[in-house]
Amino acid sequence: MDSESPVKRRRTQRSPSPPSYKLDDEQDDSYVPYVPVAQRRREKLAKLSSWGGARKDVKDQQREQEELEDEAKEEERRREKARKERTLLMEAQDVHSRKAEEDAKKTEEQKTKEAEEEILEAIRSRKKLLSDLELAKGIQYTESLKTSWRPPKYVRDRSDEEHQRIRQKHAILVEGEDIPPPIEHFVDMKIPPSILDYLKSQRITAPTPIQLQGIPTAFAGRDLIGIAFTGSGKTLAFCLPLIMLALEEETKLPFVRGEGPVGVILCPSRELANQTYENVLTWTSALAKEGRYPLLNTLLCIGGISMSEQSHTMSKGLHIVVATPGRLIDMLEKKKFNFNNCKYLCMDEADRMIDLGFEDDVRNIMSFFKRQRQTLLFSATMPRKIQDFAQQSLIRPVLVNVGRAGAANLDVLQVVEYVKQEAKMVYLLECLQKTPPPVIIFSENKNEVDDIQEYLLLKGVEAVAIHGSKTQEERQYAIRSFKSGAKDVMVASGVASKGLDFNEIQHVIIFSMPKEIEDYVHQIGRTGRSGKTGIATTFVNMNTPEQTLLDLKYLLMEAGQKVPPFLQTVEDPRAAQGGALRGCPVCGGLGHGISNCPKLEETQRRQMAAHRPVDDGGY
Numbered sequence: 001m002d003s004e005s006p007v008k009r010r011r012t013q014r015s016p017s018p019p020s021y022k023l024d025d026e027q028d029d030s031y032v033p034y035v036p037v038a039q040r041r042r043e044k045l046a047k048l049s050s051w052g053g054a055r056k057d058v059k060d061q062q063r064e065q066e067e068l069e070d071e072a073k074e075e076e077r078r079r080e081k082a083r084k085e086r087t088l089l090m091e092a093q094d095v096h097s098r099k100a101e102e103d104a105k106k107t108e109e110q111k112t113k114e115a116e117e118e119i120l121e122a123i124r125s126r127k128k129l130l131s132d133l134e135l136a137k138g139i140q141y142t143e144s145l146k147t148s149w150r151p152p153k154y155v156r157d158r159s160d161e162e163h164q165r166i167r168q169k170h171a172i173l174v175e176g177e178d179i180p181p182p183i184e185h186f187v188d189m190k191i192p193p194s195i196l197d198y199l200k201s202q203r204i205t206a207p208t209p210i211q212l213q214g215i216p217t218a219f220a221g222r223d224l225i226g227i228a229f230t231g232s233g234k235t236l237a238f239c240l241p242l243i244m245l246a247l248e249e250e251t252k253l254p255f256v257r258g259e260g261p262v263g264v265i266l267c268p269s270r271e272l273a274n275q276t277y278e279n280v281l282t283w284t285s286a287l288a289k290e291g292r293y294p295l296l297n298t299l300l301c302i303g304g305i306s307m308s309e310q311s312h313t314m315s316k317g318l319h320i321v322v323a324t325p326g327r328l329i330d331m332l333e334k335k336k337f338n339f340n341n342c343k344y345l346c347m348d349e350a351d352r353m354i355d356l357g358f359e360d361d362v363r364n365i366m367s368f369f370k371r372q373r374q375t376l377l378f379s380a381t382m383p384r385k386i387q388d389f390a391q392q393s394l395i396r397p398v399l400v401n402v403g404r405a406g407a408a409n410l411d412v413l414q415v416v417e418y419v420k421q422e423a424k425m426v427y428l429l430e431c432l433q434k435t436p437p438p439v440i441i442f443s444e445n446k447n448e449v450d451d452i453q454e455y456l457l458l459k460g461v462e463a464v465a466i467h468g469s470k471t472q473e474e475r476q477y478a479i480r481s482f483k484s485g486a487k488d489v490m491v492a493s494g495v496a497s498k499g500l501d502f503n504e505i506q507h508v509i510i511f512s513m514p515k516e517i518e519d520y521v522h523q524i525g526r527t528g529r530s531g532k533t534g535i536a537t538t539f540v541n542m543n544t545p546e547q548t549l550l551d552l553k554y555l556l557m558e559a560g561q562k563v564p565p566f567l568q569t570v571e572d573p574r575a576a577q578g579g580a581l582r583g584c585p586v587c588g589g590l591g592h593g594i595s596n597c598p599k600l601e602e603t604q605r606r607q608m609a610a611h612r613p614v615d616d617g618g619y
């Protein structure tokens with residue numbers, strides 16, 4: 001039986017012999033190569049002429065002619081169809097590739113979104129900032145600590161609208177329930193006259209915005225997150241309430257050896273702890289000056305110093321401890337003192353203290369508290385995610401915010417200059433001429449700090465240097481001689497960037513731009529403090545990561561500062577994607593999203609390397 005299909009047979013008959021060049025994947029046996037109509041016409045004419053003079057009747061010739069015409073039409077139809085099919089195919093292909101492109105883009109966006117969600121979820125699911133015991137027992141306090149402090153009657157009689165008007169006047173934003181009123185005069189805060197006199201002697205006569213809302217809030221026993229510009233007087237805002245609390249306790253029943261402390265102030269670096277300790281000492285001595293009030297006892301608890309030097313402090317009842325986390329944990333574990341009656345925990349530069357990677361130490365410290373405490377967190381930078389995390393962990397917290405968290409102090413004139421790596425040292429000398437001393441120079445790299453100091457010394461500049469690898473004596477010497485004015489210039493790594501309050505620094509030079517914009521904000525914040533103005537000059541070049549430049553560009557724009565042309569040309573890749581540009585919720589940087597946050601990268605790197613920071617030497 002002939003298995004050939006009729007179609008195939010017919011086609012074979014019409015085009016008997018052309019070779020077929022079938023591709024491997026063309027498996028259809030019935031395939032007959034297409035013969036163009038012109039060729040077929042030629043073949044037909046050849047056939048006709050091969051008949052020579054053979055007589056043909058007219059009908060046959062007409063039929064042949066009609067056949068040819070039919071075939072020509074058929075060919076034209078086929079071409080038209082092919083053209084249409086091709087157009088449709090191309091269109092389909094276009095649509096397909098457009099969709100693929102869109103899909104790829106969407107997937108990229110989607111991917112970023114998903115990654116961001118994941119990171120945020122990880123942050124959200126962090127264990128609350130409570131001690132392990134509190135977490136394990138599910139202890140959850142719902143009421144703030146009660147204190148005997150009351151605002152004066154005329155303040156209590158003001159309406160909420162009036163309170164709000166005062167806050168608006170001072171650009172104070174508050175969040176929380178039942179917020180204590182702002183108080184515009186120290187005297188109305190019921191601060192002892194001896195302290196007020198001392199403050200007056202230091203030209204501290206009216207509270208700054210963070211103080212006028214923060215101090216009454218803390219006096220009222222409320223948990224507090226205080227965010228305000230660098231140099232805006234946060235230290236007084238969290239030390240004064242502890243001094244008053246300790247005074248109240250001491251007055252009720254004097255402390256004897258082995259008792260106390262009433263409260264603790266945690267700082268991320270030894271230098272900052274030391275500075276805060278000295279502040280507390282001056283304020284407590286001022287308090288006791290006229291003999292009307294007792295002398296409160298304060299202990300400095302930081303790494304790198306011998307605690308035996310403070311044995312006289314330990315031999316009496318203890319009121320206040322100022323500490324870095326590592327040494328404090330050590331002392332508590334060794335039972336040198338305890339937190340059985342401790343009710344006040346304040347963290348300065350709190351975002352740094354409770355950043356990913358640091359929180360375990362804080363939780364460990366919390367586990368030594370045996371009763372409810374009042375918790376206060378202060379910083380100039382506090383990204384939203386850290387605020388949220390902290391708020392979850394506090395009791396009826398009040399958030400006091402002066403300006404955007406992480407914004408630069410407006411009293412600092414920020415100058416950003418493009419300086420090639422090899423030209424930096426020479427240009428530095430030129431820069432030093434801009435203002436009289438004292439000047440701080442920041443570099444992210446310890447070796448560079450040493451190199452800069454060496455270079456300056458060679459050029460006859462009185463410079464000291466400080467970084468995490470220096471001994472404690474060297475660090476103390478650098479701070480002391482710079483503070484006293486014996487040295488004109490201090491070259492420092494990030495260790496000296498947070499919280500340190502030097503007298504009237506005229507100029508901060510940032511030799512190498514830190515990757516994290518928060519660090520930049522703290523570094524330039526060493527000048528322009530306490531209402532005075534200052535200059536910050538920052539060197540950037542092609543080694544500065546683009547996203548750091550973007551963060552910087554937005555920060556300058558926010559502060560109404562001049563954006564140099566080379567910075568203007570740095571484009572935000574997110575702008576091309578459209579949509580609103582949001583600051584990074586992890587570090588507060590305005591120039592990038594969470595998925596490429598340098599702080600998150602650094603934290604992860606640190607977590608992988610070890611569980612402790614190395615540079616700040618706080619331990």
Ligand SMILES: Nc1ncnc2c1ncn2[C@@H]1O[C@H](COP(=O)(O)OP(=O)(O)OP(=O)(O)O)[C@@H](O)[C@H]1O
Binds near residue numbers: 202203234500529
């Ligand atoms: N009410 C005030 N009026 C004038 N000066 C003040 C007032 N309160 C504090 N100061 C001074 O302002 C300076 C900066 O204060 P402080 O170190 O507390 O700032 P800060 O907000 O903690 O800054 P940073 O964020 O850098 O740690 C200090 O020298 C302090 O004496």
